[in-house]
Structures are given as C-alpha cells and as structure tokens.
Amino acid sequence: MTNAGGSATSDVVIVGGGVIGVSSAWWLEQAGYLVTIVERRKTLGSLTTPNALGTIRTQYGAPSLVALAQESLEFYRHIQARLGVAPNDIEFSNPGYLYLTDRADDVDRLADALTMYQGLGVTSSEMLNEAEIRRRFRFAGDSVAGIFHGDGSFVNPALVTGAWAGQLSNTTVLLDSAVEAIESTSSGWRVSTERGHVDAAVVVVAGGPYAAQLLSPFGVDLPVRVTPRYRVFVPDDDPEHRSAPLVINVVNGSYWRPVPRGHLA
Numbered sequence: 001m002t003n004a005g006g007s008a009t010s011d012v013v014i015v016g017g018g019v020i021g022v023s024s025a026w027w028l029e030q031a032g033y034l035v036t037i038v039e040r041r042k043t044l045g046s047l048t049t050p051n052a053l054g055t056i057r058t059q060y061g062a063p064s065l066v067a068l069a070q071e072s073l074e075f076y077r078h079i080q081a082r083l084g085v086a087p088n089d090i091e092f093s094n095p096g097y098l099y100l101t102d103r104a105d106d107v108d109r110l111a112d113a114l115t116m117y118q119g120l121g122v123t124s125s126e127m128l129n130e131a132e133i134r135r136r137f138r139f140a141g142d143s144v145a146g147i148f149h150g151d152g153s154f155v156n157p158a159l160v161t162g163a164w165a166g167q168l169s170n171t172t173v174l175l176d177s178a179v180e181a182i183e184s185t186s187s188g189w190r191v192s193t194e195r196g197h198v199d200a201a202v203v204v205v206a207g208g209p210y211a212a213q214l215l216s217p218f219g220v221d222l223p224v225r226v227t228p229r230y231r232v233f234v235p236d237d238d239p240e241h242r243s244a245p246l247v248i249n250v251v252n253g254s255y256w257r258p259v260p261r262g263h264l265a
C-alpha cells in the first residue's frame with residue numbers, strides 16, 4: 001500500500017505513529033523485521049506525544065515498571081550511541097524529581113513509599129524534612145516533607161520521536177492514512193485504509209487515545225478514557241528555576257518543570 005493506494009505486505013504493521021509506534025518500529029527494524037507504520041495524521045508524533053511533559057522517573061510500585069523505567073533511562077543516557085543524536089538534541093537532562101507534601105500527616109506514607117522503592121532496587125531516592133527542603137529548594141512553598149528522586153529526568157517527546165523516526169531506514173511510513181479496519185486473514189492480518197491495505201503477520205496497535213476503539217472489535221476492553229488535560233508554558237528567567245527538578249505538590253496536585261526560556265506546568 002502506498003499513500004496513492006494499493007496493497008502491500010510487511011512483517012509487522014504498526015497502527016499509530018506517536019512515540020510508541022515510532023519507537024516500536026525502530027526496535028523491530030533492529031531485530032530484522034520489515035515494518036509499515038500507518039498514521040492517520042499528516043505528521044508523526046503529533047497527537048498526544050508532543051503534549052507530554054516528558055518526565056522519566058523510575059519510582060513505581062511494581063517491579064516490572066521499575067525495570068522498564070530503569071532500562072528506558074539508560075537508553076536516554078546513551079542516546080548518542082543508540083540513535084546518533086546528542087542528549088541536547090532531545091533536551092535530555094537529569095535534575096531530579098521532587099515530590100512534596102504540605103501535610104505533616106503524609107510523612108509516614110512517604111517514608112513507607114521510600115522503603116518500597118528502595119526494596120525494588122531504586123537507589124536514587126531520599127527523604128527530605130522541612131529544613132532540608134528549605135535549604136535545597138527555596139521555591140518549595142509550604143512543604144513540610146518530600147522525596148527527592150535523583151534519577152528523575154526529562155526529554156522533549158516531540159524531539160525524541162523525531163530522533164527515532166530519523167533512524168528508520170527500512171520502514172515504510174504511510175501518513176494521512178486512517179486505519180478503517182483490522183481483520184484476520186488465513187496468514188495473519190489485513191489493515192485497511194480508504195487508500196488500500198497492508199497484509200502482515202503481526203499488527204501492533206499504538207493508537208494512543210484511540211487504541212481502545214481499534215481493539216474493541218476483538219473483544220479487548222481497554223480501560224482508556226479520553227479526558228482533556230492542559231499544559232501551560234510560563235515564561236520564567238529566574239536562574240534558580242532553570243536547574244529545578246520536576247516539582248510535584250501532592251496536596252494541590254500541581255506540577256512543573258523547567259524548559260528552555262521558562263517552565264511547563
């Protein structure tokens with residue numbers, strides 16, 4: 001299948017060209033598979049992906065998530081060797097991740113969480129008391145306790161997607177091609193758009209907010225609900241904020257992180 005129409009075959013068809021679809025294509029290409037990405041929009045990485053805050057953390061409550069996040073962080077730390085771009089090209093930085101509370105009642109809960117993270121192999125996290133917070137993070141408001149995660153990092157998700165896409169050498173990318181049907185065939189799957197179809201042994205559904213819709217014909221009930229979220233850019237030239245970690249306040253739910261020329265909340 002081309003954008004002009006027709007049919008084609010591939011080892012794998014990926015439905016959706018956000019960061020998940022594009023990075024999956026790169027890994028599959030590395031493993032020797034012939035891949036086709038089918039994306040309904042006119043550019044890759046243009047739906048949810050460019051709106052993400054781009055935070056990478058390794059503190060989760062499940063060992064599998066911790067392992068995935070640690071591997072992901074290692075990948076970004078070695079991005080030059082993996083994708084041939086400099087850390088600056090994807091705005092990678094590692095200023096940490098600061099989780100704060102204004103409530104004294106939360107202290108025991110934070111301490112328990114820290115013990116759990118450490119038990120799962122996360123070694124970069126430390127508990128901070130009020131004095132320590134005031135000394136290290138003067139912008140922390142009324143917070144009385146917190147956990148600082150030293151490995152908390154950021155990337156720019158749109159630039160990362162471009163870096164993955166730039167390294168694809170044998171993958172066909174079909175833009176402006178909305179997938180209308182995914183059907184099983186005797187040899188695998190047929191992915192159809194109004195312009196044509198691609199047959200493949202495997203289909204990867206990477207449709208982001210539309211994944212549930214794409215999978216429901218197969219009886220897969222993905223618990224994805226689309227709800228609006230807003231990202232705000234605040235111009236900010238305070239030098240102290242420029243090297244700030246991602247700051248989250250658990251009491252009022254606010255969070256922000258520095259970006260070039262300001263911060264994102």
Ligand SMILES: Cc1cc2nc3c(=O)[nH]c(=O)nc-3n(C[C@H](O)[C@H](O)[C@H](O)COP(=O)(O)OP(=O)(O)OC[C@H]3O[C@@H](n4cnc5c(N)ncnc54)[C@H](O)[C@@H]3O)c2cc1C
Nearest residue numbers: 016018019020040047048049052053054055179207208210
């Ligand atoms: C405000 C905000 C902040 C976030 N912050 C973070 C963060 O700090 N850290 C983090 O890890 N994550 C964060 N996320 C989550 C992150 O953005 C998403 O998990 C990630 O971008 C999902 O990528 P994706 O490729 O699955 O989806 P998307 O980028 O949405 O890509 C899905 C693609 O599938 C295409 N598609 C859908 N249906 C079809 C179809 N029928 N035919 C063809 N193409 C189709 C779409 O057009 C789209 O391009 C944040 C999200 C938001 C909204």
